[in-house]
Amino acid sequence: MEIYLPIAEMSVHWLILLGMGGAIGFLSGMFGIGGGFLLTPLLIFYGIPAEVAVATTASHITASSISGAIAQWRRRVVDLKMAAVMSASGIAGTFAGVHVLGVLKRAGQTDIVVSFAYVILLGTIGGLMLRESLQAIRAARGTSPPPVAHRHNWVHGLPFKMRFRQSRLYISVLPPIVLGLIVGILSAIMGVGGGFIVVPAMIYVLRMPTTVVLGTSLVQIVFITAATTILQSVSNYSVDVVLAFFLITGGVIGAQYGVRMASRIPGEQLRALLAVMVLGVGLGLLYNLVATPKDVYSVSAGVP
């Protein structure tokens, strides 16, 4: 049965939507990621307008992160103060990002800028992950020395120090604010939760204890993606609730199977697989940008 998507203004078979949501959910369960950076390009490949893909994916990330966030909250492994600081600056970043997206939409450059941002993001993340996982595979065979730990941290030299009791930190409030802003902007422009930036930054830059990193980042992601969904609805009218419903339903089912599959494959090989997939999606988007289009004219309804 074909479903009419009221905002994307196209008819799609509901099984395709459920399948896409399920596939991304499977991957997010398997790799412990939100999956936004794979879902948005997939929707764009399928022909959903970029601004609708970006805005709707944000709500998908809310759904895929919320149960984890609640579970971590119950276990009291969330630094609420840190999550509050980052969510506040993140929502400010979302405002900025949604505004930028609106400007791009009126200039007719959304698809190109979003695709280009994805090529850079996926290329960088995929490259780093592939290198790291290959090193880990080599290390497991005992041919490479373990990575050297960070020695000093410039974060401790910054002003406006604040105490984060749960993380046992007394650091400047500026790095969490900047981190939140970056994630908020990325969430609005690319529809990602930003876990792939937040988690490493919390560990290596903020030096938060790893026990609270996961919970804090999940809570912060839920708040930022929820804010992104609402702001995109208000400013750009680009959230498709019917699309979101099918993607999320597929996603929560797929995630359950993904989690089970993850326990059967060694971690470093799993990461190498994800890295290859991320690079593949990035290359696909790059190809779309540089390949000669079938028609150099593009038509969109309405006046920008």
Next chain:
Amino acid sequence: MKPALALAALVGLAPATMHAEDLVSGLSQDQIQITSSYAGTDIVVFGAIESPDTGESAGQRDVVVAVRGPDADFSVRRKVRIAGVWINRDAIILHGLPGFYYVATTRPLSKIASRETLDRYQLGVENQKPKSASTRSPRKAEPFRLAAIRSRIRAKLYGEAPQGVEFLGYSLFRVHVPVAASVPRGQYAVEVYLFRDGNVVSAQTTPLYVEQIGIERRLFHLAQDWPFTYGLATVLMAGLLGWGSSFLFRRTT
């Protein structure tokens, strides 16, 4: 409004012409409702020609059925290659181009009437013209207009069926007009023309309404009129689905 005016003038003239032929036509439905399960449909335009002479001049008459959707505005952009990447650069806005256009004929249009006649009645996919454009220069707007038409054809919103008029006997005819799921909402006009020796001798216009009903329509209006509520509802739905699923799957495993 050019074709409509031409039609009105013609209806006034019709009784005075030598070949007073009457055209009657109707639609299988005067309303199309797009619902969640709508995957496109066909409407049937049928009609009859009541002509005083029979037989000998049958080869020279032609029937043209055109379905025209509500006017819409289109932004057309041209990509250029900059540093290896294709980027949108020139943009022209076309105001008042039909959002849907389908024409079925007994023979290819170019054989039925002269260019001028087809132009006057705006018949044929290539003859669809915007009311105005964001550029004054018609020469500059032309490739953009043609690009808009190409994209409408690809989207199955514009179409031509050169042998789409099916005659059932001498005077009865029938046309199937495919209406895709993505057609714009609003008032359509179904125009039926009878040509004889390249001239319009009779014409008739019937309105057709395309509406979006059911939950999508309400969601669309909610998104437009109450965007904050709509966004909040989407977030709540996402939260409930995400949170609820963890309970559901915990019990089954």
